[in-house]
Amino acid sequence: MRDDKKRHITQADAIREALAQALQEDERVIVVGEGVPDPKGVFGTTAGLQQQFGPSRVFDSPLSENGMTGICIGAAISGMRPVMVHQRIDFALLAMDQIVNNAAKWRYMFAGQVNVPLVIMVIVGRGWGPGPQHAQSLQAFFGHIPGLKVVMPTSGYDAKGMLLAAIRDDNPVIFIQHRWLHGIEDLVPEPPYTVPLDRAxxxxxxxxxxxxxxxxxxxxxxxxxxxxxxxxxxxxxxxxxxxxxxxxxxxxxxxxxxxxxxxxxxxxxxxxxxxxxxxxxxxxxxxxxxxxxxxxxxxxxxxxxxxxxxxxxxxxxxxxxxxxxxxxxxxxxxxxxxxxxxxxxxxxxxxxxxxxxx
Amino acid sequence: MNFEKAFGSMLRVRRVEEAIADRYAEQQMRCPVHLSIGQEAVAVGVCAALRKEDGVFSNHRAHAHYLAKGGDLKAMLAEIYGRENGCCRGVGGSMHMVDLAAGFLGAVPIVGATVPLAVGAAWAAKLRGENRVIAVFFGDGTFEEGVVHESINFAALHRLPILFVCENNLYACYSRIDDRQPDRPIHGVAAAQGCRTFTADGNDVQAVFDVSREAVAGLRSGQGPAFIECATYRWREHCGPNLDDNLGYRPQGELARWESVCPVERAAAFLRAMPDGAALIESAEKQIAAEIADAFAFALEGPLPNSADLPGYLYA
Incomplete structure (x- = not known):
């Protein structure tokens, strides 16, 4: 896959491309999050998606992290494949009840009758003074919970491939980005591809x-x-x-x-x-x-x-x-x-x- | 609404839960049980206004909702007995009822946890163009959870086909509503949040059905979320099979007043005034007793679950 195009793009663009391709390939995919369609587009990772796919596929969100997580779980168990976007991983702490008690356990507690195909995208901040509440790195929090998959890709190539894999996966996946990786360029092929969610x-x-x-x-x-x-x-x-x-x-x-x-x-x-x-x-x-x-x-x-x-x-x-x-x-x-x-x-x-x- | 059927449904819930209570001391049902005795009319009245393909979510006190929506009795009892043939194969117990075929989409015991899921299911129905309504049952205590208000806000914003059903039984465990909420109507808050609101005597199945039918008709015609507040009362202890008035957390005479407006007995009295009423009630009692005996046998003879299956339930 890696040699089919000599195209270097930033990780933010690679993530945006993965979201666009997921929306393109599967009409069940929706993207929702605070500021997703705003002019900044979550550091560029969601820029232009609402213009491209319309307001019934790409949504802004009320400032209701826990409620919106539950709402996305409800949509996920009802035939949709929601992708939630948080600008900071710290904000996902407001949704820990729904993530830990429902997303991670819904399939298990009903003995495998229902899947929760949900992706929660979060970003670890660093630099320019985000301070104690905007720059935490909480992978161990999420990693502790059976029922979740938790990934944190480094390269732009992996970010695109693992995001597409996460969206196609039938389980809840916490997709952790790092703010300092968004601007790094990598060789990223344009066609959709996946990278496994369980391999170093x-x-x-x-x-x-x-x-x-x-x-x-x-x-x-x-x-x-x-x-x-x-x-x-x-x-x-x-x-x-x-x-x-x-x-x-x-x-x-x-x-x-x-x-x-x-x-x-x-x-x-x-x-x-x-x-x-x-x-x-x-x-x-x-x-x-x-x-x-x-x-x-x-x-x-x-x-x-x-x-x-x-x-x-x-x-x-x-x-x-x-x-x-x-x-x-x-x-x-x-x-x-x-x-x-x-x-x-x-x-x-x-x-x-x-x-x-x- | 078919009144005889509604009566039969309420009587069935009552007799099932009484049977659970009677047998609980045998130490074979080794999970918490939260009985709905006294609150049957809300579950039955609301579900009578729903279709099979409509969805219902519930909470820790789910038996009545599950049965009223058509959930399988045998699978419910087997689940409470922790057997392989239970609705969650023993993983869930009484607080985790589910019967997807009946449109009972799930119940869990984190207070308020299923309210956003119900809104999400209604959102999916709207996005997918399905003519489907989702109802979620919760208590007055749940209305204090922030997630409920986040959910109502989103449902109103997107005009979703969701019916919020608040069973106001005045108590959260042993805490009376006066100690938890200011003196204002719960439905008034929901109205301010953009819901069409209704109230009903929660011990009058016909009254509950009448407002539910109107609410659901509005949902099907795209009028946005509806909220019904039903006044009702939990007769037994918060968790467990017993009466607990001896604890003194409720004013003296309060339970007796609510028992005097028993939803099952009120419906029975109405039927008795009809020509074949008494015979009809007797026949319902017999049929239900036989079904319950069968269902307990099914549960008690159910195979034991195997812990080796557990990891397989975790991931798709």
Whole structure:
């Protein structure tokens, strides 16, 4: 699939294209969310969809997250395939009752008689001061719930393919985007295609350590791995892609080859999905581990707003590279490493030309 | 409305729940049960105004709604007994009734949880061009949940074919409505939110049917959501088979006053005044007793469910 077009588009455009193609291919698909048809179009991910498909397929929403989630569940069990859009993952917290009690359990509690084909799109914020309530990374919350599928693609290619797969899936899927991935360009074929919702991807092969990363942390992990390769340290980077289910066979197979496991998450450390990955490896492949596993995650306090407070909050490629080298007991000239991974953009924006706000 | 049929339906709900209560002490029904005894007229009157293809959602106190909509009695009792031949194969129990073939689309015990689902089902019916009405039953306590008001707002905005049925029985568990809501009519709030509203004596099946028929006719002609508030009363404890007036949470004499307007007895009295009324009631009693005996046997002889099947219910 990947070589049929040499077309690079941003992840926001890839997501918009997936939504348009889902609306095109299946008349049961509807898209609904606060601000979906507004001029900003949820960071461009829903731009123009209502003009293209009309107001009976693409809806704005009252500010009623829990009610609208229940309404979409009701539509989903009645023959529709709703896609809900939240501008921030934090807003989905208002809908946890419907997500956890109904979406995740409706099929189960009626012994498989009814499916809930529902996609809930949420976005993890970061940068330009979104602060404690607009930049949480709650994949572990959702991942804890049996009955949900939870994915967080990193590449634009995967974002399009996994969104189409999620919309075609007969189960509730939480589709987690990261705000810092929206602007990154990727090779994205135009025809519709799907990417499985339960497979990790090995982004870079290596023999010295397995670095499992989630969402945006894959970007930093690949930078760290590239820098470390200059010093003969060979890191295997795995994009986890899905949170529930975790693709443990792929991860365990890698750890059996490398003997070292590092997990880089976009979320807090305590109770996070990184710990779940490590626990699963320890249970089934303890003998393969040559040293203790490591979690690279956020400090256990909410992100502050001020750029002066936030500069040390998010672990980046340099942080990853330093920790992995030290953990492997490998000497790396630190000043040189820091120069290689020097980030010229301010800590609170994804790219140089960003002028804020999100 | 066929009055004899409505009476028979109410009597059936009453006798089924009395049988559940009588046998509950045997320790074989190992799940909570919330009995509708005293409230049968609302379920029967509303469902008499619906067609088979119309949908109904309910809540933890669902037996009456399920049976009135045509839900299978055997599958209901087998579910309460936790058997494989129950309507949810033992996963749900009394608080999770479902019978899709009968248009009983589901009941769950998170208060207010099915109200948006019903609105969503009505939304789907409208989007799909189906001539279908959805009704959802809930209590006065549920009207305090935010999700109900979010749901009503959306239903009014999109003029959906949804019938909200509030069974105002004055109590949420043991908390009286005066301690939970200001002194204003519930239906008045729904009217302000854009519903066509109706009230009925919830212990008078004919009255409930009459307003339901009018409400449903409006839904079918695209007039937007309707809201019926029915005054009624729960005779027994919130959860379980017993009377609980000894707890003293209700004013003295209140239960007796409501028992004196028993919906089943009022309908029976009406029938008795007719030429064949007494014989008709006797025949209904006999038929129902036989059906109940059969259904309990079906449930008690039902195979035990297998926990190995559980993971298969989780994902499609």
């Amino acid at each position: 991807a090995i982004c870079r092969s290596g023999k010295d350590a397995t670095l499992v990363a989630f969402s945006y942390m894959v970007v930093e992990a690949l930078l760290a791995a590239e820098a470390l390769s200059q010093y003969g340290i060979d890191i295997e980077v795995i994009d986890a892609r899905s949170v529930r289910p975790l693709d443990m066979p792929t991860i365990i197979e890698s750890v059996r080859r490398t003997g070292t496991l590092v997990v880089a998450d976009t979320a807090w450390k305590t109770g996070g999905i990184a710990g779940e990955v490590i626990a699963a490896v320890a249970e089934t492949a303890f003998d393969a581990l040559r040293r203790p596993p490591v979690r690279i995650a956020l400090p256990d306090y909410p992100v502050p707003t001020s750029p002066y407070l936030v500069k040390d909050y998010y672990p980046d490629a340099l942080y990853l590279a330093r920790h992995i080298a030290a953990h492997l007991g490998r000497e790396v000239p630190d000043a040189e490493l820091a120069e290689r991974l020097f980030r010229s953009t301010p800590c609170d924006v994804p790219q140089k030309d960003f002028r804020g706000p999100f």
